[in-house]
Amino acid sequence: MELTDKPRFFKLPAGANSHQLPFAEIAETETSKEIVKSSESDAFYFRGLEQQGIKLNRSQIDAVREVSGPLLILAGAGTGKTSVLVCRTGYLLRVEQVAPQNILLMTFTKKAADEMKERIASLQDVEKRQAIQVEVRTFHSFFLQILRHSGYRHxxxxxxxxxxxxxxxxxxxxxxxxxxxxxxxxxxxxxxxxxxxxxxxxxxxxxxxxxxxxxxxxxxxxxxxxNKLDFDDVLTEAFSLLKHDERLLKTLQQRFQYVMVDEFQDTNPLQYELIKLIVAPQNNLCVVGDDDQTIYAFQGAKNDIILNFDRQYPEVKTVVLTINYRSTSPIVGLGNAVIRQNKERKEKQLQSTRKSSVVPIYFRPWSTDEEAEWIAEEIRRKVNEGGSQFKDIAILHRTASNSRAIFEQLALDEIPFFDYGMGGHFFYEHSSVSPVLAYMRLALNPLDWHAFETILPTLYIQRESGMQQVHAEQIRNPRQCLIDHLVVMRSLKPYQLKSIEQKRKLLQQLPSLEPKEAVMRIRRQFFDKYLETNDRQTDTTQKESMKEQLDELEASANRFEKLADMLNFIKDMKLRHEQMKNVANDPEADVVKLMTIHKSKGLEFPVVFFIGASEGIVPHVTAIDVKKYEDMKLKITAEAEQFKALEEERRLAYVAITRAKEELYISSPVFYRGKKIEVSRFIKDVFTLEEKTTTLNRTGKVRESSMEKRKVYAWICTSSNCIAWQRIESHEEAVQLSKNCPLCSSPMEKGEKHV
Missing domain, CATH: 1.10.10 (Arc Repressor Mutant, subunit A)
Known part of the structure; x- marks a missing residue:
């Protein structure tokens, strides 16, 4: 029996020893209609909202009504924070009679700002003239306007x-x-x-x-x-200007008496300092955010800004929005169970408004390639059966290299999709991958100028000078192999000549190798060492990312027998990648969305595939491994950094889970980068209970100990008269198609054993 004949999708992740599924509580249905009595002075405003179909819950009402002093609105995933900001703005205008020009609403994207403006203008009791006068801006556009008014013409x-x-x-x-x-x-x-x-x-x-x-x-x-400025300069120059121009600062403080900041968890220290300057001394500052969704540390966002807001403003009032209107109870419940493992967070337990018997589904493919095959098949099945359209579906991944297999499988299966990941970079064009492919191309065509230029840095030769000299030599004395010209270059040092000679021999050997062996030989002979010793890439995370991409290249190469086949396939994938750009600006295009988890924040989809929920992927290996420092101070620092990194990785998993509205699939590959890996701790922790085993100690007394049962993958004999099985420990065994029993010679099949 082949593995593909067995069930793939399960209601519990592999290794679970607790069968209890987490469900979120169903929230109360009371809204402003019941909560706000008609006798109350602001009832007219809420009645107007209700006529438009906007019925706020108790916490949302509290957030809307709280207008004086600092206010922290902790808005869990899908809890309607945009509605609260819009309705709070309307409340200031209609109930508090605040002049629209005295209100400032800050967002992080132009798209969010435009949506806010439209929704404020659509409020029944707000005049369009008022809505237009409310200042709804991104950080950069707001502070650029201040610079322009102050004479900056950059x-x-x-x-x-x-x-x-x-x-x-x-x-x-x-x-x-x-x-x-x-x-x-x-x-x-x-x-x-x-x-x-x-x-x-x-x-x-x-x-x-x-x-x-x-x-x-x-x-x-x-x-x-x-006379130029970039986006960072807008903030640094504005901060310097406001610190030194008291008159300008006072003007801004007097005008913007009520300030609101959306997505506050994404604020960096400089943005926070600017906001604090403008809101002083009245401090009518309302910030809205979710500490559980702080995932942009690499861009400077600091989780402790929102966590320590009450220290900056001790008189702050806090409102927690906990009713999730986006996702079903099983999805919200899983999100709750995952994120509660974090220590540095504001305690909150989300409720759902949507009951469902459809629970999150888990699967454990052998590899990322098999993961991609299963997902493509499941997408095709869902669409063919009429339950979903392609545009209902999103596939979320951790890093650019994690999307290689699914990108290729969707393209091969002709499933329409768009890749929103990593600024549109094509996997095979990454700086760690392209030199390896260039060696393969040059091996097949020694006169490939582009490939030759790409490999020059690996020969420790500067690109521009190297290309100039080889061009001149090829005109004067044409050769069949461009690399032959390098040995006559003047002023080459012995180590450069030795490197060139090694690469010439390697290029002669590569055409006879299978692609995977070719990649491995290039890496083993020089390329891995070249990347490791290149101190221009000092960032450990960057170096690890490069290794990850090269491991993924090996996995891709494993499917081909000849170099030409692989290079032609890559050329075809490049064409598909270019063709996708045609649908980039069409939000209604019927295509599957492929994107990083970072890119998905703030979005929602009926169906989500969260791929790579395994140790080393999510959480990423750079968050797991801590350097062994001898110096105790350094060790403490490293462990503190690891703690922060793991908490952010768990927040990433939480964001991925809470993007799903109705259906959620979570995949945990068994093998990645040639190694066997466990199901992500973020998922596993939700379903792990300790089992008590009773033993006798040396004195004969009963002793209880904890033992965790877990699944292992194995070859299992199909003969009913044989009990033999062998654990699968390597990627090679995992992809092996058949195996005979070492005891009885009967066929064996892949399966699972509990140990």
Missing amino acids: EMVTNDKFKQIILKKKMRELGLADEIQPESVLSLLSFYKMNGKTIKNMPEKSQADKEIKQLAAFYEQWKKEN
Whole structure:
């Protein structure tokens, strides 16, 4: 019996020893209709909302009515925070008679700001003229307007590609290594600036640190000389302006007497400081957010800003929104059970308004490729049976490399989809992957100029100078292999000549190898070491991400017999990737959405596939592994960082779960990056109970101990007269199609055993 003949989907995750499914409580149905009595002075406002179909629950009413002083609204996933902000704005206008120009509502995206404006204008009791005068802005547009009014005429630099080109040109001028990633320089610079630091605070310990700092300083100087500002400068310049211009600050404070901030958990320290300046001294500040959804630490967002809000404003009033209107009770219940394991959070237990017998479904494929096959089949089945459309479905993943297999499977099965992940980068074009493929392409076509240019940094030769010399040599003395020209380059050092000779031999060997063996040989001979010793990539997370991408490349290569087959397949996938851009701006396109969990925050989908819920993926390996420091202070710091990282990873899992409205599938691959991995602790912890076993100690007394039963994957003999089974320990065994019993020679099948 083949594995595919067995059930794939289960109501419990693999390894569960508790069969109790978590369900959220069903919330009370009382709304403003019953809660707000007609005799109350503000009843007219709530009656008007009810006529529009807006019926607020008790906590939402409290949040709307609380208008003076600092207010923290903790809005759990799907609890209607946007409705509260819109209705609270209307309440200020109609009930409190606040002038619209005295209200400031801050959001993080233009899309959110536009939606807020539309919904405020649609309120029955609010005049359109009033709605227009309410200041609803993103942080950057609001503070840019202040700078413009203060005489700043700088041109905005908003194109990331353009900024990267500026840095690349400078790198060529300075002769800096090609391995430095301009986007990493810009990201690091942004992190420092948003935390109130400057280039002076950037490290200079290694040569790489010095080069990165030099490029950051050049970029800042280039903007200054060319009268440019980027988004980070808008905030830093505004902060400097308000700190030194008391008259301007007082004007803003007098005008914006009521300030609201949406998605407060995503606030970085500089944004928070700006808000505190504007709301003083009245402090009529309302912040809305969910500490359980703080997932942007890499962008500077700090969870302790929302957690410690009451320390900054001791007189704060707190309202907790706990009624989830988005998801069914089983989905909300699972989200509750996962996130309650976090220690640093505001305690809240979400309720649901939607009963359902459809519970989250778990599956445990052998690999990410099998995971992709199963999901594609299930999507096709759901759509063919008429229960879902493609646009109802989202597939959420942790990192860019986690989407490689599902991207390819959807394309192969001709399932319409759009990949929203990682800024549209194609997996095979990542900086860690493209050089390996370039060696394969150059092995098949030694005159491939693009592939040749790509491999030059791995030969420790600067791209621009190397290409110029080889071009000149090929015109003067044409050869069949471009790499042959390198040995005549002047001023090459012995280690460079040795490297070139090794790569020439490797290129001769590659065409006879299967793709997986070719990838492994390139990595083993030099590429892994090259990445590891390249101190231009000092970030441990970045290096781990590169290894992850290379492991995923190996997994992809395993499906092909010849290099040409794999390279042609990649070319076809690249074409599919380009074709997807046609539906990027059509929100109603009937396509499956493929996106990172980070990208999915704030969105919702009828059906969600949360893939890669395994140890090393979610939570990511960089959050699990702690360096073994000898110095105790460093060890304590490392453990504290790991604690924070794991809590954020659990919040990521929570965000993924709570995007689902009706159906949720959670996949936990058995093998990843060539290793066997466990079901994610975030899922496993929900369904793990200790089982007591009774034993006798040496004195004969009864002793109870805890033992956890768990499933293991195994080859099991099909003969009814044989009890033999063997545990599956490797990826090779997992993908093996058949096996005979070592005891009775009968066929064995893949299955599970409890140990």
